[in-house]
Amino acid sequence: MKLNKKITLMIGLLVLAFAAVACEPQIVEVEKEVQVTVEVEKIVEVEKEVEVEKIVEVEKEVEVEVEKIVEVEKIVEVAVPVIVDDPNRTLDIIAVQHAECAWDSFWCTVQAGIQQGAQDNNVNVTILAPDSFDVDKTASLIEQAVAAQPDAIMLTVTDATVFKEPIQAALDLGIPVVAYNAGSGPIEDGIGYLTYLGQDEYAGGYLGGQRMAANGGSKGVCVNHVPGHTGVAKRCAGFEQAMTEAGIAYEELAINDDPSESATILGDYYAANPDVDLWITMGPNGAVPFYAFMNNEGLTKDDIVHGTFDNSPEITANIENGTTMFGIDQQPFLQGYGGVTSLALAARYGILPAGPVTATGPGFITADSLGDPAGADAPMKIIAVQHAECAWDAFWCVVQNGATTAAERMDIDLQILAPDSFDVDATASLIEQAVAAQPDAIMLTVTDAVVFKDAIESALNAGIPVVAYNAGAGPVEDGIAYSTYLGQDEYAGGYQGGQRLAALGGTKGVCVNHAPGHTGVAKRCAGFEQAMTEAGLDYEELVTNDDPAESATIIGDYYNANPDADIFITMGPGSAVPFYQFMDNEGLTKDDIVHGTFDLSPEISANIASGVTQFGIDQQPFLQGYGAVQALNLMVRHGVVPALPVTPTGPGFVTVDNLTVVQALAGEFR
Amino acid sequence: MASATSPSNFQKTRARLANYSEVVVLISFILLFIIFSLTADNFLSLLSLTNIVTLAAIKGIFVIGVAMLMISGEFDLSVGSTLAVGAYVFAILMEHGFVLGGTQILPPGLAFLALILALIVSALLGLINGLIVVRSGIPSFIATLGTMLAFRGIARAMGNSELAKTSGNADVVRFTGEAPPLFNVLNGDLNFINDLGTPAGGARMAIIWFVIVVVVAVIVMRFTRYGSWVYATGGNRMAALAQGVRTNRVLIWNFVITGALAGLAGVVQFASRPAIDPARGEGWELIAVAACVIGGIWLQGGYGTIIGAAIGMLLLQMVEQGLILAGVDIQLFQATIGLILIVAVISNTWLSRT
Amino acid sequence: MNNDSLRIRSLRLFENSPVAGPLLTMIAIYILFLVITPNFATWRTLSGIVTAVSISGIVTIGVTLLMISGEFDLSLAPMIAMSGYLFGSVSVGADSLITNTLASWGLPVAVGQGNVTLAILLGVGIPTLMGLVNGLILIWTNVPSFIVTLGTRQIYRGLVWIVAGAELLQVLDEPIVYEVFNGRFDLLNDFVKTWLIGEDSRDRVNFRMATVWLFGLVALYQILLVRTSFGNHLFAIGGNEGAARAQGVRSTRARVYAFMISGFLAGFAGIVQFSQFKSVRVAEQTGIELTAIAGAVVGGALLNGGYGSVWGALVGVLLISVLRSGVILMNFTLIPADNFPAVVGVTIIASVIFNNWLRNRSTS
């Protein structure tokens, strides 16, 4: 048979078509060379803008925490708790609080949370409280609690100065300690306890403001009935920020604790400023005069938008009839529940809270959320949809271990779904199919918000609560109204990792990406690139795949073509394993190449120990799985919603210095 | 032996059933439907049923093309890649328009034009398949294995090219603008169905497109000369050629149709999940073959129906949804499909062995 | 015969050996890259090309035998994974479902106490059984092997998932047996380093033991194919099954053996793979079936059966590997590393056309 001319032509065409598409960047690049400098500037500018918006504005508090984390780590390192010998045994925890159920109904809710947390985590909790508000007595109770040498202690830090010594005594014994309800976090309090569980006041004001501004408005007012109270000032500041972002005028209006006088002040102010249409009050003591004012002026829900902090029967009634858009709840239940859980995780698995402050509020009580929770004993089913699973990535074994551990402890039926290989589209289909099962809740990894949007919204429309874990950017940035995202700030991880590596010196940084198309991983590379650029180093992204043998070859060939590449960051075990293989293949040592990686695995830990790998960026996958199940459990059974759009679980850097603590737990919990 | 001259009723029934290639898949479908109705919670809910049909419909659109191709005795392993290329063409034109040498030739957002161009490009890829198979005589399995990789390369290159550059995120093209009305036509919600129950169903326009494709294909295969040519080409190519059937033309057209339908499926999918990545559609070629084979189409060609393939695809999707609802680990879905595949083929073979 | 011209004699070389065409192509491409590609003329590149194909090469041998007998096996990836899990778990006594189950059955293995012999036996034995099942289903049902193995591939995947306990396996120990199967081949590396390139050169050599196994297996199976009656029967079945059976060839038995060999080699590949990476996933090596078919076809095997050689398959996978290294080293913006499969696609079509042309010239 002769080679048909047409075939030749066709193959030629095929090659040409291929070349034409692929050549495109070359041509354009050449033409653009003149403008390159301008382009770069623009990009940097745009990126800065986006970053500023993203981090500083939306998650201001998170950014602050990220900065502080290094400091905290130092403190926490001193106070790293002793891990109990048997994670399955019943733990003994003592809770010391400055008030109790017997004299304030608020505390009944806190204690209910503690009891539920104890039950869900297989913990015995003893609650100690003075007969009346008494700082000194409380401090003595702490001392007595330490003397009992429980597995962990939780307490309310009403006075950091007085409590510092007794708490330090507990820390010195290796007893993990958290603060709840009252406190300012380990940094501000100057005591190395793990975290403080309470409301994030700034976020409450900010997120409340966002909700109110969502439908437009001309002027927002923060009605402050306790001028000078720092917590309330933060609320107003957050609200102001939301107003400013939405381009709405803002003013703060001080009232006092006399309801009738305050109502008059409000009326006068409104007469002078008839353009005010968004009002936020700081609690029942501000809301009560506000309702009186509305009544006086004959205003209805059509005239103004009202939101408030905290809750009361009157507020609830007004939420029900639509006058008040929401009440911001600091979720006392979660303060108790979260305190027990954090301690249990720390004592059993060495899982530490990600930030100095763990927000329990703001939780938004709206007309939609006023339904009754299912109750502690209600049977519950969660479907988890992941883009990866334990059968193909060690990292995911830890996530799944977290989720199944939580599900077992909380008596939840957990079904995990994952595609065969990284496949955004197949994952989206799995979400849709999971919704059809009508479980009580769904947890999922948002690898691509655009693709998943419809599927997740179908779940929300069906009344199924959804949280994201491991992959996602939070409901605000993803533009999907799921409850919260539990994970690390990927950009910050890549950026900080890049800074650490660049500090060791080098020529060219390479981001080895084994999951192209994964938005979270793309952010890691982007953060790393930013760090490289700032350090004046070259940067390139190298795409590999999930076949380790082939990936090792690809990295090797790349290295051979680019011998100046000397800084490598890998995106997890999926690219670290081929990377180590590549080093072995090429006979390279830690003197030739600087390497850092995301995530941990036994092999990564071994390489951190031997100095080949500088660090593993730990996002605490166990906490992602455990926390997601716990958050859904709280939402469905107890009506407690996650406080923040992003619930951070990392980044924390595991280096040769703190490796020993982590290494014992690697592969299962870390 | 008496039974030799007067076959039993059982044998008669079997012989009669053998005339309908879709009988095995239909019976399996009904049986599994009943089993899932009894064992899987919420299986009979509107949401679950519409989910099955919608998800099956998107893949079903190109399964019909593959079915026609298999009836004519050929494979197309490149459908998944063609689907990705089609979706990329559509996505890039929608998001970025067409830029050549710095000049904006087409502005972004021309939805209808983008659709037409996506279909043309994917049909052209089908044409390339057809020409290689027909002109070189390479078995279509190998030829399309080659083009599967090559077309995937085109999709990847398109994602990497300057045409598609989005902010730093390699390869993925997302549509960020306001969705044009065409998206609703392509894969919008079918609210008149979805509102029938609580929670609302998940029916989409893909179902309508699937039905249209099936109806047109059934008409073509049953009532037109082209249809009988397709069967003849697959049944006995030499004989068909001898009877004046232009078998080569039939094959090329079938490849073109398959390519175009793959492109359509890609675009329809994009209309509801408006992002495209280079891995899109990987492995779907084998799903399509499995659906066709379960649906009673012979691997060697010449036998089988469009309806069978369509039911085959629905069955696969139903099993996946059903197992998820029954709380079975998804990985066992794979095994179940393998089992169904083998059992279906054995039953089909047994039936046709009269 | 002796007065045949050189041209005719070289043509006969082509016609009687499926390997000649691909070999010539590979050498030509290799030389081309040597001339035009920077960094290509290094031991590092050469050893990299050979090392990269060790696992796919071993699998391709079995696939080639099957293709010669006119069959496919799409179920090799789960066999590799199965072998990896069994071998990996048992060789070091990893704390896994496999080890615990086997120990509870009274087999000589326990957590922390590996059993290398048992590990190897299971690693190649179970995949061989899986191949046997493929073969038996095929001959009992008479369904095309494409469909049978498409089905069993899914079933085996589920099986691996169950056996693996839904987890990936990763071990840190490094028993000597790993070195034997796929450690660095330092004897050769050091020899090359010392005598051929000099100690102080930047060039590196990385031959691995897998390459030794690969070449050994290729030689073994090539001999099996052309020098034994079994091989003869494989060609006959693939070339014309009816005729072969009419001549008394037990075609079903030969085909079942071919499937078992293919399973055995997949198992072997699983062991080699695990020895190198010390980890295995359920979805390990997904898609290697098509890569192997591509290698066999590029190496001159005929898809419909009856023609091909094990040497050819080796040359086929090497040809693809040479292209990969060359293309990546050329550092084309036009073909980034992750887009190499597209080159493979075009190569498949081009080489099938070329091989067909050669074969048709020689047989008509």
Next chain:
Amino acid sequence: MEQVAEKIGNDLFKDEQVIVDMQNVTKRFGTVEALRGVDFQVRKGEVRALMGDNGAGKSTLIKVLTGVHTPTSGKIIFDGEEVQINAPADARALGIETCYQDLALIPLMSIWRNFFLGRELVTNIGPIKWLQRQEMAKQCQESLLDIGIHIRSAEEKVGKMSGGERQSIAIGRAIHFGAKLLILDEPTSALSVKETNKVLDYIRAAKERGLPVIFITHNVNHIYQVSDSYTIIRQGQSVGTYMKGELTQQDIADLITGAREK
């Protein structure tokens, strides 16, 4: 005519000169009866033609004899003993060589490999059967030369040979392996006149060496050229067996089509 058939059947061949005797053989495929009690005998040293229309059952009859199909009922006596032929290998073991029209040889394999296929000369080394390649090539070439076939090299692929030459390999193979019966299924159907004559020569050569041949054909001329007798099959039954010259060509044609009742 029935009587003639019976006479021949009963008297002429009822002796040790009979190589194969198929008695009352039936074969059913599902509801279709392909053979309905066929009696068929072949004498040693004769060339017997088997005639019949397409679908008459002659191929089925041959496939029963060669073990491709097992008969539904009936008896096969081969070389004086009742035999069960369940597989082609059984037929081969008895010495029945077949050359089918549609599945004759394997084009992509060399001549000697085809020649010795299924009966390779091997040296057993453990379980591995080593091929004696040189020996086989040599024997093959000699054996073909013996019946007048020249080949350039036994390494040539069969695909390069002409249709006539391919038939010669089958015939040469039968002679070489000392077959007791050679069956040729339409060996001349797609050949030129010149090639056909060559094949007929090979059949004569086989007969000269005492090898009985069953020769399936449509072509009455060929019967007259090489065969000694012929059997006509119609609708799964034997119409009768006749000696060469017993019937006119028109008679034969009528019997085949059933235009004239027997």
